[in-house]
Amino acid sequence: MARIFSRAAAVAALAAITMGLAACSSGSPAAPGGESTSGSSPDTSATTAATSEAPASSAPDATELTTTPGTLTIATGNPAYSPWVEDDKPESKQGFEAAVAYAVAEKLGFADADVSWVRTTFDEAIAPGPKAWDLNIQQFSITEEREKAVDFSSGYYTTAQAVLTYEGSPLAGATTLAQLKQGKLGAMVGTTSLNALNEQIAPATPASVFNSNADTAQALKNKQVDAIVVDLPTALYLAAVEIDGGKIIGQLADASGGDQFGFVLPKGSKLTAPVSAAVDALAADGTLAALEKQWLSESISVPVLS
Structure with a gap:
């Protein structure tokens, strides 16, 4: 496409925090020339042992x-x-x-x-x-x-979840969840879109469930359903490109701030x-x-x- x-x-845009992979090392480094940092006479055996140690790994x-x-x-x-x-x-x-x-x-x-x-x-x-x-x-x-x-x-x-329909659909004029309850809705199996449909809209007619987003969009194209629930960016794309007369009715509220x-x-x-x-x-x-x-x-x- x-x-x-x-x-x-x-x-x-997603707000996030930095989580760096910690690099750690142990022991005090020897002073140049093999002199100890305490100023005492050099200990050859200690210096040899220190130089033979492998450096600590910062991360796998x-x-x-x-x-x-x-x-x-x-x-x-x-x-x-x-x-x-x-x-x-x-x-x-x-x-x-x-x-x-x-x-x-x-x-x-x-x-x-x-x-x-x-x-x-x-x-x-x-x-x-x-x-x-x-x-x-x-x-x-x-x-x-x-x-x-x-x-x-x-x-x-x-992102948020959105409800997508088409011009001329029985739900084209819907503006509330109560109006959406009376329509035939669909979403992809196993998704938070389907969960949101069932929990927030709770349609009177059980939702139609499809195996993929492609199948879900095709069902709307074929007018097998009045509207579908998908993530908002996908809804915007489908409305602009895939669905003739595509129309986004609105997005579903999410108290958590949206799906991550x-x-x-x-x-x-x-x-x-x-x-x-x-x-x-x-x-x-x-x-x-x-x-x-x-x-x-x-x-x-x-x-x-x-």
Whole structure:
């Protein structure tokens, strides 16, 4: 898909704090010429022992912690949607999540050529059990329930959930949650979008559930449902590009400040701490904000439904 998402605006940049990997060392260094720092006569045996000690390691080498040493295997969805991945080609580094993934890889010590991409479904990525990849990125909201089965990195983006319809839909004129309750709504299986739909809208007719965002969008195109719930940047993209007469009714309120998206890692992965540190560093140095501005834009005006 061509990058047309710039017509829409996105949510404010994620605020984050720096979490550096601590480097530690012990003992007092010997003075030049082998003299002791106390000014006493040099102790040859002590000096020899000190120089033979290996320096303390600041952190494990992330390039040796991956499924395939020297290669960082990153998974994403099939297909991967704009504005997260452009033209379904994460290796191009085009799109917000593709760009974030390569920025994290660089922080971990991997060159672009050392990054390998694979595809997974959303559900299998967050299911318990071993994984054939190191990281997975496809708009995974960080939740306590999911953390029982997988690890999450620090959040790299915060978003809200939005309700998307089309011109002429029975819900095209809806402005309240009460009006939405009477419609036929849909969302992707296993997502916080579906949770928000059921918990905040609580429709009179059970929600239609789809296997992917692509299937969810297609159902709206085919008018199988009156509206769908997806994350706000995806809603903005679909309304501008994919759905004829696409219209965002509004966003759902979230007392927590919005969903945080994080990388998914296998449960107990040794890469979890280094990846979180990399994400935090990218937040602190302004990289995440710059990528958000580039791919998602700076501000939005979508009403909060009540």
